[in-house]
Amino acid sequence: MNSSPASSTSDESLPGPPGLPIAAVEHETGLGKDTLRVWERRYGFPSPARDASGDRLYSEAQIQQLKLIRRLLDTGLRPGKVVGLDPVHLQALVTQSAPPSRLSLSRTNTSTHGTHPLQAELLRAIGTHDLAALRRELGTAQVRMGLAPFVTELVAPLTTAVGDAWAEGRFEVFEEHLYTEVLTGVLRHAIGSLTPQTNAQGPKVLLTTLSQEQHGLGLLMVEALLALEGCTCVSLGTQTPINDVAQAARAHQVDVVALSFSNVHRAPVVHTGLRELRARLPETTALWVGGACQALYQRPLEGISTVRHLSDLQPLVDQWRKQR
Numbered sequence: 001m002n003s004s005p006a007s008s009t010s011d012e013s014l015p016g017p018p019g020l021p022i023a024a025v026e027h028e029t030g031l032g033k034d035t036l037r038v039w040e041r042r043y044g045f046p047s048p049a050r051d052a053s054g055d056r057l058y059s060e061a062q063i064q065q066l067k068l069i070r071r072l073l074d075t076g077l078r079p080g081k082v083v084g085l086d087p088v089h090l091q092a093l094v095t096q097s098a099p100p101s102r103l104s105l106s107r108t109n110t111s112t113h114g115t116h117p118l119q120a121e122l123l124r125a126i127g128t129h130d131l132a133a134l135r136r137e138l139g140t141a142q143v144r145m146g147l148a149p150f151v152t153e154l155v156a157p158l159t160t161a162v163g164d165a166w167a168e169g170r171f172e173v174f175e176e177h178l179y180t181e182v183l184t185g186v187l188r189h190a191i192g193s194l195t196p197q198t199n200a201q202g203p204k205v206l207l208t209t210l211s212q213e214q215h216g217l218g219l220l221m222v223e224a225l226l227a228l229e230g231c232t233c234v235s236l237g238t239q240t241p242i243n244d245v246a247q248a249a250r251a252h253q254v255d256v257v258a259l260s261f262s263n264v265h266r267a268p269v270v271h272t273g274l275r276e277l278r279a280r281l282p283e284t285t286a287l288w289v290g291g292a293c294q295a296l297y298q299r300p301l302e303g304i305s306t307v308r309h310l311s312d313l314q315p316l317v318d319q320w321r322k323q324r
Contacts, residue, residue, distance in 0.1 A: 019048065019059050019060075028063055028067070045062075048062070068087065068091060069082050119161060122158055123161060123165065126179050127170070127175065135186065138182065141154055147190050147225075156221060183220075188220075191227050194227050194228065202317050204253070205232070205254060205255065205258050205288075206236065206245070206249050207222065208237065208238065208245055209260050210245070211241055211242075213238060215262045216260070219235065242280065243280070245257060245280075246277065257277070258290075267295035278303045278304060288305045289306055
């Protein structure tokens with residue numbers, strides 16, 4: 001007896017709901033998984049579908065909406081003001097927050113005081129997806145300038161400009177990621193080519209970021225400058241839980257733990273995390289923190305040294321040498 005049409009089609013053959021899993025959305029938008037779940041409960045957005053296993057799937061429209069929200073958060077707006085707004089209102093806010101003179105990459109101001117002459121050319125290479133030119137120009141500049149000036153005078157302001165371009169909608173996330181990958185390769189090669197310092201031994205430094213902090217270029221810039229000072233660096237990459245940072249510091253017997261923070265966290269979260277980590281570290285292990293997060297510099301935190309500018313690293317290393 002022939003099966004009926006309904007019984008001949010199994011559930012497994014039916015397509016599931018379209019969308020990306022939460023890990024991919026975290027990578028695409030820079031918003032942490034925990035943040036997305038909290039917003040879902042608190043604001044009703046995003047509202048992902050579910051696959052057969054019950055895992056969240058986010059539509060392309062929601063991902064684009066989340067990207068706009070992330071741009072606005074980076075300008076200082078609170079989640080409660082923007083999460084859940086429709087794309088039209090979000091885009092209007094993004095446009096309002098972007099300086100008129102910088103709305104188009106092709107109009108990048110090359111005459112801004114203090115801007116390195118190469119910056120406009122490098123931004124153009126990123127925007128036109130000319131990775132060969134980007135890699136070539138960065139590599140050549142590093143050799144010509146030397147590692148320290150390359151990091152402080154070109155890479156640091158260029159990275160800020162790339163972040164601004166993303167926040168203003170002139171770069172997509174993938175373009176920022178490509179820049180990060182190319183620059184990481186250039187800096188890693190430069191660090192690996194350094195001649196070991198024997199006459200000015202620096203501290204052993206553990207480098208990482210805490211959970212929900214995905215930006216790692218600042219760490220790499222710090223590693224390059226510390227290597228020039230004769231420091232031994234142990235990098236854990238990004239998003240390391242506090243307990244694991246403390247365990248790694250003890251396991252590697254480091255002298256310093258150095259953390260980088262962007263401006264994605266609120267002050268109470270930053271201060272609470274730092275106090276907890278300081279309490280978990282041995283008293284003899286120094287804790288250095290720096291980055292774009294203004295909460296780091298609002299008030300002194302006991303047992304923690306702040307690095308507001310990359311130029312502050314050398315005095316900290318010198319201070320460590322004197323104390324030891």
